[in-house]
Amino acid sequence: MNTVLYFYAFLLIFLLKVAISVFIYFSGNDFFGGGNDSTYYHAYAIGETDVITSAWPVFLRWLNELGVYSREFISFCLKLIGFIVIPLLVARLAWVRKSLDRQRVYWAAIVVISAYPTLLYYTTDIYRDVIMVALWLLGVFIFRELSSEKRLFHKTYFFVFGLAVAYLLLEFRGYLGFSYFFALVLAPLYSFRRYPFIFSIFIFLAGLFGFYLFGLLEPVLAYRSIFSDYQTGGSNLGISFSSVIQFFPDLLLSVVYQLFGVYFTGISSVAVFLTESLPFIFLITYVIRNRKYSTKFVDYLIVFFVTYSIIWLLGNDNLGTAVRLRMFSYISILIAFFVIYQTKKIVLCCGKC
Structure with missing residues (x-):
């Protein structure tokens, strides 16, 4: 085309x-x-x-x-x-x-x-x-500028602007600003391409479970409990993260239902799954399978995606709200997909030259 x-x-x-x-x-x-x-x-x-x-x-x-x-x-x-x-x-x-x-x-x-x-x-x-x-x-x-800039002064310049953006986002939605700031600071320490995917998932889940055991996730989970008081057309999921034993099963259900959209309450949820979630599943599968062609810019996107997604997946229990919150998650992976797709073609083309 x-x-x-x-x-x-x-x-x-x-x-x-x-x-x-x-x-x-x-x-x-x-x-x-x-x-x-x-x-x-x-x-x-x-x-x-x-x-x-x-x-x-x-x-x-x-x-x-x-x-x-x-x-x-x-x-x-x-x-x-x-x-x-x-x-x-x-x-x-x-x-x-x-x-x-x-x-x-x-x-x-x-x-x-x-x-x-x-x-x-x-x-x-x-x-x-x-x-x-x-x-x-x-x-x-x-x-993107921070991922490619080598000069310290220019990196500092962009970092300061990044702090300003984080503050503005914080004023609009707290955990969006926090997730942006987290990626701004910690993405340079992570490599989506170099670190084994399964190992990264294991370390992340272990750290998240540790936060849960020590009560550090309580403010987010307390916000989630609000949804139980407001039924919205049957779109509440009833996932509570109420026990240590249920933590990982509840987390899996939250990811499947909210991030991947595999929870159907009517024709609108089916339509959203087909037009939004199904393409996202394809995109994230491609990104993971081709992570060896990732770039530092993609590292920022992945760190943001994971941080932001896990916060709203833990804090939200409503399908309608999930559709709205995951826009940032989906767009992050969309951009990462296009960058990796082009980088892969560049690498393969150079290999044939």
Whole structure:
């Protein structure tokens, strides 16, 4: 498939998303559950409530105090970011300069991320998720620069900017900012390519179990227990991590149900599995099987993916919320896939020369 066909595919998806957005606007359907946060954000922006949950409603009220807030206009801006800016950012992050396939991969990445249903859904109103994804992707550019930069001054320069991004993400969603910071600091110490995969998994699980035994995971698990009080259309999973014996079985179920999406409560969950989880399973399988072609940039993505994913897998017990939280996990692996794919072709091509 050449770049022209990818461009037309993107254009077709773009027009289809516009039509779907109009339909959702008038139907008001909540396809993925998890509540309509946008109603609360609007209420805070116009002063009907003073409960602060993140930096996003504070920003919206600030716009309102300046006299420039409009729910429809903000929603329109988020659509532009979700439909155009985010696909361009992902495509640029997937770009490998030495790859002969970089143009084709660029447009393929645009098409794939443009077809992400959950990202589309959160462009339909003033949700914070779209702006968080865009901000996080800008932070991933810092990961890429740090992975290739050799000069100490320039590495320090980018690291400071990374700290600023981590702080902003922390204000939007605490564990997202923490996971970004964790990868920023510790990814240089890890090599996805060099360290044996099974050994890495064993060490990680042993460390995680140790944290559980010493009660260090209690704040995250306490948050998870909140979901038992709020049933949302049967989408709560009932996984509690309530005993030492059940820790690993519960963790496995949480990964299978939430990360891989193998938990069906209706037609919408089946549709999300087919359009999001199934492609993710293919992507992560490819990344793991071809990790010998990984790069330092991919190391950052993998450390972030593991850290962020394990936090929300431990802290969340709702399928609808999982669909929203795992966007960052899925996009991390998507970018890693494209980088490894191109690096593999470069290495194999050089081997034939």
